[in-house]
Amino acid sequence: MSWLVTGGAGYIGSHVVRSLSAAGLDPVVVDSMASGVRGFVPDQVPFYQLNILQTEKLVEIMKRHDVSGVIHLAGYKYAGESVKHPLLAFEQNVTGTAHLLEAMESSRVHNMVFSSSAAVYGTPNEDLVTEATGTFPESPYGQSKLVGEWLIRDQGVAAGLKHTSLRYFNVVGSGSDELYDASPHNLFPLVFQALNAGKTPKIFGTDYGTADGTCVRDYVHVADLALAHVEAAKKLEADAPLEPVYNLGSGDGVSVRQIMDAVAKVTGIEFSALEEARRPGDPARIVADGTLAARDLDWKMRHSLEQMVHSAWKASARR
Template structure:
């Protein structure tokens, strides 16, 4: 019997491209859907079936599932910029929530038994404690977080109604690049702090803006839990193995359980790069909580996830190396 495919939505994007490489490395058969709004076709390996289109197009997705038996979906395709979600909420509910509903309906109709969903720490909003645990209240403070939480609710309801299981992985701040230099953050005008900082260090930007230094944190800037993109891809492989073993649906944080402030990150980028670029202090952005740090024991225990790149300097070195490759 021919092994079935693992469908990677958004597989030409930053995280999705690393996932595709990880699947290939694990001997799986990835298949990629991407509308190339932010992704790059060139980053998808040539031997991986690729389909350009929108996961919200039921006819398009249905045809692919008719022709290529799918064992599981790893769903990344989404809009991810928090400030943009505040000014364009309908676009986020359309792309992140409504399109996911269409994709999930196709999955149910075609008997796809498993989904690994790209969720976010933004579902927690301003958490009551740090590190935040998976059973803590979900009170997102921006449309991005709400659009993702709605998909988690849909997944839970679908799993009650159909022979279907899921893993919702709540990412913290994803950063870095493939240590072998095969993929990285290539999106034009990306908003990720480490991406912007290494661009500033390499002279691709005229410096870096810090949005708010008046938060209730030790240095006044926001604190985040930065997770290496290759460790994140491994967490998805571990979640896939977990679901294949017939275990119940699960929600897990994916982070390192330690946080760095924006100013901490900037200092590490300056030290690793050897460049003292300009830093400009600006006012706060809408929708940014002061601190988000993951409790990660569930992922380590239930999924047997073991991070390999839990080091901010390593994350920065890999991001710098990729940015230099981009030229």
């Protein structure tokens, strides 16, 4: 029995794959390689390059490897860019999820852990977001993730799919020096790229209604996130009860400017960030309560902000 990881050659997916292996669960990776890195997948892990829109091939893989569950991370993950490319976001995140669910039903695979997002909340009115907070996404990306949750929920009713959706906040750091965040849009890679090029990092938006005017987010370490995925997979396989959604957040907000200060301290490179206009689709503040995940998924913050920056900075040197 094995677990299929869609998007398993990506930054988060590769950490999940390694955590599955460490827990004694056999991972199988499917990735389109639109943003994945082949070297992130260990040689001993079965790997298939294909898009999750390819239903028949997914069925073949699930049957070949006796797949018992799917951790679904594949998708288009850029909130700001999705405003420019909404059709792409919906094709990958909604249509792709529907094809994956179809393949799972055909293969009689009944367990799913879904990579959702804090973007489903939009800009909440509460200082601390819980799973009961209203969902009002402000970007096509956030909308597509919410629709993905609905599809999975409805398939649970229709076909007995056991599932849970994990709503991520800002994922940073590295659990292994060779696994780096390759995104061209995420904050840490952009900051490190600028510093390595002798340029000054940028802050997008300094006029938000926050303490220092910059966006406030929950920053969580990717290795902690991966462990929560594995725990969810184990619970589903054991038929243990799980909530339909969980927030994976720290409960503490960190501003972009605070991140810049931590980067300067860890790298030893002093700089004053350039201030640019806001990006479309970026809410001012999202900070989450992870109490339910702590109760059911052994969720906890095992790394400080400086440890997150330090591990990410070391891994970035491998790019």
